[in-house]
Amino acid sequence: MTGTDLAAVLAGARVLPVLTVPDAATAGPLAEALAAGGARCAEVTFRTPDAEQVLKTMAAHAGLAVGAGTVLTPEQAERAVAAGARFVVSPGFDEDVVARCRELGVPVVPGIASATELMRALRSGLDTVKLFPAQPLGGIPMLCALAAPFPQARFVPGGGIDAARLPAYLAVPAVLAVGGSWMATPAHLERGEYGEIRRLTAEAVHGNAT
């Protein structure tokens, strides 16, 4: 998948579930629940020891474009791609991670939290970035103020966004998709609440919980 392909996937999906999965045994039913709720993509974070196995399982799900998140080092990018990640997301902008992703032929969405970081990302040839952590940084006013001088930039805001805040973020023209963990949390997974994951995903994707 190219960066252009990923931008198209994100623009079509509009919602990017950000997953922290403690137990790889839950990955299959989780993928089913997300897909049944209408998700078209998902980000598996490198925040648990099982992340690579989760990626392997979820990447096999035909209906989901599954990427890796919280990728902090070039080595993690390698492991993510080996596990089947179709894209890489990072909370910050790291030239070495971006360069390794380029070598690996996988699109990368780096995190940015300032105009300076956004300029670095744009100069490195990337125009899709993750605004992180979006809500603590100032939310929609911050996003709009940051987007104004950079009409070529496209944003995937994440961090502190929930179902109530989602529509306002999606209404910002520069936003491709919104990332968030509220649709599928470790607590949902621990309790086996796949119906609730499906419901929350459908609510986010379709604007209602049906």
Ligand code: 3PG
């Ligand atoms: C991310 O990586 O996008 C965030 O950790 C998701 O933030 P949230 O857990 O506040 O939704």
